[in-house]
Amino acid sequence: MSNTSTFSYREQILNGIIKENTIFRLALSLCPSIAVTNNLKNGVIMGVAVLFVQVMVNITISLMRNFIHPKVRLPIFMLVISGWVTVTDMTLAAAVPDVYGKVGLYIQLIVAFASILARAEAFASKNSFMPSMADGLGSGLGFLFALTVISLFRELLGKGSLWGYHIVNAKPLLIMILPTGGFFAVGILMAAFNWIDARHGKKSAHASH
């Protein structure tokens, strides 16, 4: 995947945000992208928690990569992930109790996110410290970005508010904050993301590829 001599941190981070965006491109971890995104605040906090876990997991796995026996690779990845998720969980509960009351349930579910295990297995277990951190940052930021966009879209249409503040006075589309609306939102935004990316890719084909 990468080669130390030509490795570009910028490209690795952008890769996680755009080219291999967990939700819009790889279509992984779709259940949290529907479960927690019916308002902006929950979506953003969930995204930040995932970003933190992803970076920490990547760093840990990359530091341990020469020590881990291939046969117990996956159990060790899972232990590392659940460890960092528990740390995040306890820290959030102590630091922001009011927000934790709302998203606490989903924080523990980060353990089961396919995207986090995938980055650990595909990248961090084969690369050194700094590139792994960049990869975690990219993938985590991509997830945060996707969750922010989806929850912004859903809260605005479904409730007519943003971050809890009422802004639109029309009757909201209740369906957008229900699970059904989550599927619509993810589908529509995924299409939009890919459309914009494809057009942009065509324009700057010479510059970036």
Next chain:
Amino acid sequence: MTGKDIIKITLNLVVVYLIGGLILAVVYAKTSPIMFQNNKIAKEKALKELMPEADKIEKAGDWTIHEKHAEYFIAKKGDETIGYIIQSFGKGYSSYIDTLISVDKDFKVKKMNILHHAETPGLGDEIEADSFKNQFKDKDLEHLKVLKTETTEFVQAISGATISSRAVTEDAVKNSVSFLIKTIKEGGAGNVEHKHI
């Protein structure tokens, strides 16, 4: 798989468990006192918020609802009892809704607050909105009833969340108010007997 592999695997797991356990222990030791303090402050604040005019809120006894333990309190101003505060649970759509209710001396609801719940975000969690909670002010036992139509005499259901609205009104609040009437009004003031519903 050779013996060397087995030793390495064992070592791998032991090291990961030990380091992981150590990190978690440190984080837990740091965060749990804060969490405990947060809970205590939150509880005191919640009680005070329900009865701002009281200068002393004393625990009066315990009761159980839905097999959950809850407490009730007497609110005093000086030496005079001005009302009661009771914690109660309602069986909602996807969780038990933990509520705190204050009533005046005549057992009319003064205020109701939601402490904890896991109802559907965006729908059931509207029970936390002021527009829903404020409806409980001055309702007595007979008027703790949910209607789907527009009403001020009774409690108006949140659209799309009738079950959550009912759980709060007809389960949590109504049961606790009738418990208070039974134990305090009919059983004599300050009764601290353990009762079950």
